[in-house]
Amino acid sequence: MTSLAQPPLPLALIVDDDPALRALSRMSLEQEDLRVEEASSGQAAIDVAAVTMPDIIILDLQMPGMDGFVACQQIRQLPGAEFVPILIMTGLDDIDSIARAYDVGATDFIVKPCHGLILSQRVRYMLRASATLNALRSSESRLAQAQRIAQLGGWEWDLVKDRMHVSDAACRILGIAPALCDHSQASYLARVHEADRALVAEAMREAVADGTEFDLGHRLVQNDGTERIVHVLGETILDDTGRAECMVGTVQDVTDTRATEAKIYFLANYDSVTHLPNRSLFLHRVAQAMTCGAGSQIIGALLVVGLDRYHRLRDMHGSRKAEQLIKDVVERLQHTLSAGVTPVPSTGAETPVLARLSDDQFAMLYTHLSAPEDSAKVAHTLMSALGTPFVIDGTSVTLSAHIGLAIPGADGVDADGLLRNAVTALQAATTTGQNSYRYYSSAMNTSLATRIILEQDLRAAIAANQFVLHYQPQVDILSEKVIGFEALIRWQHPTRGLIAPAEFIPVAEEEDLIIQMSEWVITSVVQQQRMWHKGGLAPTAVSINLSGLHFRQHHIGSQIKALVYEQGGNPQDIELELTESVLMTDASTTIATLRELKESGFRLAIDDFGTGYSSLAYLQRFPLDTLKIDRAFVKDLKLGTADSPIIRAIIGMGRALKLHVVAEGVETRDELAFLRMQGCAAYQGYLFSKPVPANQLQHLLRDRRSEEASMAADRFRNRLAS
Ligand code: C2E
Ligand code: MG
């Protein structure tokens, strides 16, 4: 059961020293459904009101002791008494008393004796008025609160007298004390920021002239010089004749909102590290330029610069240092923007747009080149600007980069297409060696599509374990005995069959898949060695090709060593092959890495020797064990011909450096005979065996086992004989 609580009846306090009058008054008021309290003196009235504040007080003026004037004044001081209606009931009807009564806080007065009905009606009326006033006050306070929260103020402008009434809230926004508000349009405009003043005055003038509204944002300057941004809305009020008589409106401080909007705009359109435009703003600018230049009319170029291996540097040095590196890169790019190419003189110096497309990609739009060929000069300048080493952590770091170029009009008539094609050109450039640039050509899209498919398949292949290892025997040139194997990876593609490493290793290197792949090779080789060992064979040395990327990993020596130990293998049974070009890139750090690998127990070989440009000075300092002569020098060698000075020199140098010289790609007996004559130690090639799966090596391994057994028997016999 629910009961609706009735609001308590209004409480009236009758203050009079005359008990008869109090009784009469009580009677009339109670008939009107009022609760009544009585007080016979001023002090008693104060005591009652201090405990329970009545809804109305009927107060006699003439009382012994404290009179009604003093009582009225003191009651008004009580908490919550500020707006309580006080009805003075007095026999005094002289003007002075009435005036004095109002001065001390009376609300109204009535002359006694008065009829009970008149008293009760007057009290009723005063209670109603008081309730209405209270409601108004609380509504006003709510409105003021809402306006304060919304930083909104109101104003009214009398157009005839040019007087402006500005609310307290509006004064606060304008930064002036309400008392000091001078009320005219001119004084308002004086506070408007100088640069916006004419605009605001014109908007107001137009609204008045047309009798319409105005809606405007502008800056204003407060007395202390603080700048704020306000949004002003105004509406013109017309008189009966249709003439504008006043304008009413609001002013709202939107400084914080605008700052937030600006922040949002920045985050949506700019890169937060470099403060350069991001991809979306760049595309917008490109579209604008192409529209202004009527599509194909502009002579310009869109360049996309891709930094190689940025992510690896970031992993190595941490995000903060990587960000600094990016800022340094941007500084150089910006410098070349202005220094790069002279724009067409007649059009003036149009600054090219530079943007950051992603972590490691930047884009530039040149719109005012003298000739399209100038874009090549730009690419060169950029390359050489980035070519000088950067410094991270006090060490110098060489960044290589690639650039893709697309020409507006020829390579795309819209911003999206043009950028896409420049990125395609960049991807094509990355396959053509370090620090190169390529112009877009339509054929790239087809080769790119093939590459993308290959890349996707490659990722899947790693997950699905589609790789196999083939082993090629390495043979001692004099004894023709197998002294080890080189492990060579192949991809057993589900539809395309066996794919050679030349096709997928470069892709794997670019996409950072090579490290996973390389670790798989090492693990598989050690497992294979363990199986051979279990089958009763002596430790079999296997050469593993190490990619440059893997080689440059931090603590590569201990990493690979741990991997080998994990599988129960021994680093001494593994030779790591590094190509000449890998070793010679950043040769000074190479020495340290090679030493680390050597200390971890691995043998080290320089692979494809003769194809790169080795510095002999370095070669001498590299702690290498083996030198593998590239197949190109072995091909077509014949005894008795004089045209092979290079291979002679290589073998001679290898021997002088005390390296085990191995010739690669030996296919004919002639080649072998020549190599043997020149003192080459070992060879591998189709002549002896192609690379084959481990299970096809059984016969070689069996032969090795019987040889090992007979050698052991010989050793045994020799010992017996001695
Ligand atoms: P590489 O290390 O110089 O390997 C020798 C290449 O010559 C192998 O090609 C081998 O099959 C081939 N070859 C051997 N003997 C002859 C011959 O008599 N005649 C001819 N025409 N070719 C011969 P493959 O297996 O296609 O490997 C090519 C390259 O791919 C390797 O050159 C090596 O640089 C790389 N590679 C292979 N496996 C791996 C691997 O596991 N990791 C890495 N990082 N690279 C690998
Ligand atoms: Mg090799």
Ligand code: MG
């Ligand atoms: Mg080789």
